[in-house]
Amino acid sequence: MKIILTTFAIGLAAGIFGGIIGVGGGIIMIPLMVVVLKLSQHQAHGTSLLALVFTGLGGAIVYGLHGEISFPAAGMLALTAIVTARAGARCANALPDWKLRKVFGAFLVGCALLLTAKPYLPSFGGPHPFYADALIFLVTGACAGFLSGMMGVGGGVIMIPAMVLLADFSQHVAQGTALAVVIPVGLAGAFTHHQFGNVAKPYLPGLICGIFLGAFIGGSSANLIADASLRVVFIVVIALMGLRYLQADALSPLPKEDGDSKAP
Numbered sequence: 029m030k031i032i033l034t035t036f037a038i039g040l041a042a043g044i045f046g047g048i049i050g051v052g053g054g055i056i057m058i059p060l061m062v063v064v065l066k067l068s069q070h071q072a073h074g075t076s077l078l079a080l081v082f083t084g085l086g087g088a089i090v091y092g093l094h095g096e097i098s099f100p101a102a103g104m105l106a107l108t109a110i111v112t113a114r115a116g117a118r119c120a121n122a123l124p125d126w127k128l129r130k131v132f133g134a135f136l137v138g139c140a141l142l143l144t145a146k147p148y149l150p151s152f153g154g155p156h157p158f159y160a161d162a163l164i165f166l167v168t169g170a171c172a173g174f175l176s177g178m179m180g181v182g183g184g185v186i187m188i189p190a191m192v193l194l195a196d197f198s199q200h201v202a203q204g205t206a207l208a209v210v211i212p213v214g215l216a217g218a219f220t221h222h223q224f225g226n227v228a229k230p231y232l233p234g235l236i237c238g239i240f241l242g243a244f245i246g247g248s249s250a251n252l253i254a255d256a257s258l259r260v261v262f263i264v265v266i267a268l269m270g271l272r273y274l275q276a277d278a279l280s281p282l283p284k285e286d287g288d289s290k291a292p
Contacts, residue, residue, distance in 0.1 A: 034064060035234025039079060042235075043242020046083040046182065047090065048250045049203065049262045053083045053239065054181035055136075055269045067228055069125035073180025074117075074221025075228045077214045079235040080182050084210030086243030091204025094251055098201055102208040104165035105187060109173030109209060110216045116177025117220035123178075129273045132179045136270025139189045140263045164194050169209070177217035182210035185266055192259070199259045203250065207243075 038060045046053025054076040061072040091097050168190040172183030184206035191202035221227055250258060 032234040035231045036238040038064065039235040039238025040242040043083050043086065043239035044246040047087040047243040047246020049265055054080055058180055065231060070121060070226045071228050073120055074218060074226030075231060076180040077176070077221060078218035078227055078232065079239050081211055081214040082236050082240040083243045084182065084207045084214060086240045087207035087247040088204065088211065090244055090247030091207060096200045096204035097208050098197065098205045101165050101191065102205045104162055105169035105172065105209045106212045108166050108170040109176065109183060109213045112170045112173035113177035113213045113217035114220045116174040117217045120178040121224045121226065133270045133273025136185060136266045136273065139185050140267035140270060142189055142193060144263055161195055164190065173213050176213050177220065182206065183213055188262065200250065
């Protein structure tokens with residue numbers, strides 16, 4: 029019962045967070061699974077990806093009911109992301125944990141800086157010809173899928189800035205679209221992690237129940253927040269998490285030698 033309650037609380041926190049800012053919630057769930065459940069970094073990534081399918085499902089339902097999902101964009105993003113998510117999962121299985129954290133942390137900080145600078149950047153948002161938007165979504169999906177499979181997250185930290193900066197999406201529509209893409213991408217990445225034995229099945233029932241409920245709560249709360257304010261929340265959260273990940277030893281002791289590919 030203690031494990032069920034603990035994993036439910038972790039899933040609930042990740043679901044609320046993910047629903048509010050439009051990402052899967054893995055950047056909250058993975059550190060908690062490493063610290064509280066004592067999973068290895070690789071197990072946390074694989075377990076997170078499978079649980080995040082339900083963040084995407086719960087959040088996408090709420091955003092969809094408000095008309096805040098672009099299904100054509102979601103389809104194009106998912107088309108390439110599903111393929112690269114499996115490649116990212118294979119890469120994660122081969123690399124040391126501390127390197128994964130540092131690369132991901134640098135990327136999060138970069139995304140935060142880009143979104144902060146958005147008012148001062150030239151507009152690339154459109155209108156674009158269809159083929160230009162399609163290229164943006166396909167390339168973005170490929171990058172997001174690889175990051176998702178490698179880092180155990182939903183990929184929203186790539187998709188949302190790209191949709192806001194390059195396709196002129198509102199923050200709400202970008203977040204709803206990203207959550208819809210999390211569903212197929214999470215399944216693809218989790219399948220590969222499962223093949224490597226990186227999915228901790230006993231923890232899934234509590235995580236899934238908590239994350240599905242949390243995604244409904246977070247998604248509903250997001251629609252009460254103004255677009256600009258929601259963007260500020262997104263920027264602050266990913267910047268703080270990025271700085272956290274850049275501290276490679278911040279969450280658990282990790283090997284420092286390249287030959288150590290996994291935590292004990």
